[in-house]
Amino acid sequence: MRFNFIPLYRLIRHVLPVIMLFSLLPVGFGDSLSVANAASLQPVNSDASTQARELYSYLLNISGKKIVTGQHDYLESPDELSNKVQKISQAYVGVHGYEMGAISGQSDATEAAQRKNVVDSAIRWSRSGGIVTMTFHEALPGRPLTWANVQAKVSQAEFNKYVTPGTTQYNLLIADLDKVAASLKQLRDAGVPVLWRPYHEMNGDWFWWGNKTNFNQLWNIMYDRFTNTHQLNNLLWVWSPNAPNSYTVPYTPKYPGDDKVDILAVDIYNNDFKQSHYEGLLGLARNKPIAIGEHGEMPSSEVLQAQPKWVYSMTWGKMLTENNTTNQIQDYMNDSRSLTRDDVKNGLETIQPPGTDIPTLPDEGQSEPIPAPPVVIVPPAPTPPSVPDVVYVNGLRGEYFNNMNLNGSPVLIRTDSKLDYNWRANAADPKVNADQFSVRWTGKIKPQYSETYTFTTISDDGIRVWVDGKLVIDSWFKQSWTERKGSMTLEAGKMVDLKVEYYDEKGDAMARLMWESQHEAKAVIPGNALFLP
Structure with missing residues (x-):
């Protein structure tokens, strides 16, 4: 048996933020989560960045007490709907959802430009105190970037080729992942932690990765590529099946395992906030945080009271106003359990130890080098994004x-x-x-x-x-x-x-x-x- 001893400085760096937070919390706050529990739960990536660890500690500590509000925006217009929430409620949501998948027939150049806009917005958002989460509607690798190819019907035999090293399909998948990694590296270098939520709703059959017996292989390929090859240590990994219903299969066999998932989420539509959905996910997660990855209708105050362990929830896109009235949006944002961007900023500042300020963007060419990949040559790191003084x-x-x-x-x-x-x-x-x-x-x-x-x-x-x-x-x-x-x-x-x-x-x-x-x-x-x- 081999023992891995943790150096004292690493132990202090990882545990100190949690201890500092609990020293400032009122008596009774830790009833649902002990200090020992919070300290023992760390991101699954042992090399996770300081910012990612602080965010994870924060989410663990609000579990059972508060929920961070969230809103998704589209790749083509990454600020439109989060700004609309602010206009309606006079407050920004705490979690800003972004898209990394192009689905409108974009050229490679357009996709790259749109992803840069997302990166710039996410950096501004993080520096304003908010939390960044990202979804990846990936078109079937090798096909045009259209919604139809995100929903391509792929047999189990064909899917197997995409997760088998050495095949043409596998190489196409790796090339796709490397392109996304280039954007995520810019966020890493800017000190932005990301709740990374790929390949969601895998227990339904509407995406090409859905209802596959070996879905976990796809997840593991991405996890290994991003963590070990690209060193994306700013990611917290969010697994997000669809809520159980008549058109899904059980999601437990699709769970990649406790060593590959930081947060367990579930996507809920049509006001289907069943207590069984909540308790089932909570049982699978055990002490890990749980969240509502997507919803159309905002959860009511009654739902939030009955299901207190959700750490964040995110309204999907234009359903903000299509599925919710102005009063419902205001009620969700102003609920006593809800946390806005300002609330999140104050909470994260509480657990951020001295000397861990967000880094400035590096000069050109100063991104950390990565090892050569085994199959596809990784392109050089892109020029770090510039965030303009005037915020557009x-x-x-x-x-x-x-x-x-x-x-x-x-x-x-x-x-x-x-x-x-x-x-x-x-x-x-x-x-x-x-x-x-x-x-x-x-x-x-x-x-x-x-x-x-x-x-x-x-x-x-x-x-x-x-x-x-x-x-x-x-x-x-x-x-x-x-x-x-x-x-x-x-x-x-x-x-x-x-x-x-x-x-x-x-x-x-x-x-x-x-x-x-x-x-x-x-x-x-x-x-x-x-x-x-």
């Missing part, structure tokens, strides 16, 4: 007027993620007329390529567009679903001003703004290319 959010400022001439004061001002609306005969908002209204959108636009862009509008009725102060489309008259075009040469990565004005006279109303260039396929200008300071 994605979208455009929309000012809505109850007249056709943009006169007077707007009746509604909001952030619109992109300009792609078909209201038909409906009103854009209860405050806005269904007919005889106008809108002015303003913000900035950032292209990926240095080349001439063609801007295209489709509108019913009038529309005009300025790019960098130049009027490129002027179609200010009554029309029905008419396409207009204008061109402008832009510089890659350089933000320029964008202004769009629109009016509707009567009947159907719609407005859409697209672009295209030599390397940019014609499409609606995505939210990640639109910015507001």
Whole structure:
């Protein structure tokens, strides 16, 4: 038998944050989790970063007392919905959910640019005191980046090829993982711990990795690649099956094991917050933290009282307002058990020992080297992301007027993620007329390529567009679903001003703004290319 002795300095570094926290907590806080328990539970990666260990200790310590609020945002617009929560409730959620999987047919260049936007946002979020979690909707390796390929039907025999070293499919999988790792390394180097939640809902059959007898092999390949090859010591590993129901299989056989999972979560939809779901996951987790990885409807105060061990929950995407009323969002954010970003910041500061400040971004070329992988050559570490002094959010400022001439004061001002609306005969908002209204959108636009862009509008009725102060489309008259075009040469990565004005006279109303260039396929200008300071 071989004994591994832990040096004293490592023991102090790992245990001290927990001891410091409990010294500051009121009597009785540790009823559900003893100091010894918290100290003995460490991240499964023995080389986990200081920030990851502090976050894990924090989640262990709130278990049974509090729950961190959360909201997911999409790859194309990584700040849109978390900002919407703040506008509704006057507070930011504690956990910001991000996406690393491209599912809209993006090119490799677009995918890389969108992931960079995610990384920059996550760094800002972490530095503001919040928790970062990331989901990875991976298209079947080797296929185009579309939702259909995330949901590709793959037989067990074909799946086996992706988890068998030496096959073409395995090499494609490794190449995918290495690309994602490049983004996660930037977060590691910026001192950002990440709740990493890959290959979720594996007990259903709607993703290519779902309902496979050897799912755990896929998980282990990623875990080994990220932990041992890429040294992504900033990750805490979150395993997240779907809640048991008639269209899932039991999830216990899909559990990779206590040595590969830090947090056990479950995805719950249709208000299916059964006590049995909670108790079943709690039994499998034992002392590890549990969470609601995704939900459509926000858990009520009654659910939070009856199921106190959830450490965080995350509303999925646009279900924020599609499945929840304004009052329900405010109730969730203001519940006595709920923790916002400010609460999380204060809690993490409590357990952060002196001398463990978040590191500054390294200079170019100073990322730690990694060993050569056995199958696929790992690309060199990318240039660490630069976080601008001016913090931008994605979208455009929309000012809505109850007249056709943009006169007077707007009746509604909001952030619109992109300009792609078909209201038909409906009103854009209860405050806005269904007919005889106008809108002015303003913000900035950032292209990926240095080349001439063609801007295209489709509108019913009038529309005009300025790019960098130049009027490129002027179609200010009554029309029905008419396409207009204008061109402008832009510089890659350089933000320029964008202004769009629109009016509707009567009947159907719609407005859409697209672009295209030599390397940019014609499409609606995505939210990640639109910015507001």
